[in-house]
Amino acid sequence: MLPFALTRPKCPLAMTKPLIFAVPKGRILDEALPVMASAGIVPAAEFHDKKNRALSFATEDSDMRIIRVRAFDVATFVAHGAAQVGIVGSDVVEEFNYPDLYAPVDLDIGHCRLSVAEPVDAANGQGSHTSHLRVATKYPNLTRRYFEGQGIQAECVKLNGAMELAPTLGLAGRIVDLVSTGRTLKENGLVETAEILRISARLIVNRAALKTDDRVGALVDAFRAACRTGDDA
């Protein structure tokens, strides 16, 4: 209904495409499902079928699709606009620091922290008069930023798991990793020496999608309402 009518023929464009909701595999998902349910998003039955190898699922009562991907990929899908909405830990949001991501709702689930840990004996010994460190981590950006803030240049060794092995095997002097109970650290002879970030799960949305698609805004409101209990915001 624009007054500046176009004379050229229009291309066929799928009008209302279904929204894509990205959820992370693992840790956060179990806690996220009840929150999603109270915001009105219930995945179809095959989502819970462990043998089902599908990656994309329908939802009940809407044409929204749910995709289940790795936590880091949730942020990537949403930042690129391939998915419009997602749930992911604030660790991932901060690590990528994508300008095209909004994290409008703190879901108050999936709590843990991102911490520095080092071998028990090393932690007691040397002081902090160093200008260079080698750190094994899944979060090179956050790690570099944190140590830069302390005037230390951190050389990050990017690992995708089993960070705790790095100090004993001499790969890196310390690690930066997620900690919830601290048991894994203890069992591997490590001790938490500093907390970098407190983490909880966030609803994330694509910037352009929020501004151009009313359904995204409605979804944000639904999640805000679902999280209102126990939140003073």
Added chain:
Amino acid sequence: MTDPTRDLLPEGLEDWLPSEAAAVTRINRAVTDVMDSHGYDRVRPPLIEFEKSMAGRMDGVQPRRMFRFVDPSSLRTLALRSDITVQVGRIAATSLAGAPRPLRLCYGGQVLTIKGDGLDPTRERLQLGAELIGSDSVAAASEIVTIAIEALASAGARNISVDFTLPDLVDTLAKGPFPLDADQIETVRRELDAKDAGALKAGGGGAYLPLLYATGPFADAIEQLAAIDAGGVLAKRIEGLRQIAERISGKARITLDPTERHGFEYQSWFGFTLYAEGVRGALGRGGTYRILGLDEPATGFSLYPDALVDNDRCDTDARDILFLPLGHDVDVAARLRVIGWRTVAALSEGDDAKVLGCTHVLNGKEPMRL
């Protein structure tokens, strides 16, 4: 032995082949015509300038994002332009300082950044825009937003959406009802921009939380913003937004996001971002600002319409092309070109009209469909 990497283009740069180049030419012309029809005179600043003059005209311009090098003749640092707006600001403050105000100027050209923006690796883009120098009033802002929408529509954008913002909101509130320490301002701005309620509270910006909810379709969001407006420091801005929204109602969908600051480095009280259906990111933005040195208010917009090319390409079916065989009547061919025919002349017997993509062939004085 061929080296496949020899002709590799650097990251974020690409060739535009005929169909894309034709589309972008059409877009360029459509936007330029709209700006021209509203009385904006075109200026053409150079590609390269002294870094100092590029960086000094507006607050918040980052020379770090520009390609820079030393000028062999003056030994000063040069920069490749990353935003033509600052060059127009320089022209307005120097050569055209004496021209009557309000001064309406427009421009178009390629701009280059040293790195892509976030996820988008593109380093070279077409920038088209208009600047209204001498005013940052509601009337000026309304004119600029209206022309920006009209220009985008003429370039083929569909279902245009405009997002309003108040770029100096945090500064205004921090000076007044919601005081912040100097070191908190940056955190609060950043977390408001990311709409991260959790981190905002943790960063000491709890008072700013309600701003996150004054976001969305304009009619509702502006009511919410008005309800938050502490001590009336925003009353004038809110009234301005309402007037601008009224002016463009029906021409675009309007949303409000008072805390958006993505891409608003130097804007003052008013800013806007343009989106369109089927285009992933923003197509352009604009707002009010001050030209430093002259300390003159101005309002303007910039469009980056490259993203429309994909939409446009499927709009244009192959055009008719008339094949001119060897020994054709050159006067007939010239006349046909005047009435709009596009011709391809044979250079040798071996030229095949079909292979060359022609749709018609000149038979005596008449084009014949192949």
